[in-house]
Amino acid sequence: MTIKLPKPRNPLVALARARKAGGHTSHNPARQVRRSEKQKLNQLLSGRKSDGGDDA
DSSP states (O other), X not given: OOOOOOOOOOHHHHHHHHOOOOOSSOSOHHXXXXXXXXXXXXXXXXXXXXXXXXXX
């Protein structure tokens, strides 16, 4: 009589399932504002964007 044993489980799966992934958004709104202003300034200085004030 032989007992069929299941395949051994991957030990990394339990660790991966327990890990909490963070969102891809910033939790610092001040940094987001600074970054957007810096991008606008760089676009104006490089000539890719005119100073029309329309941010569409």
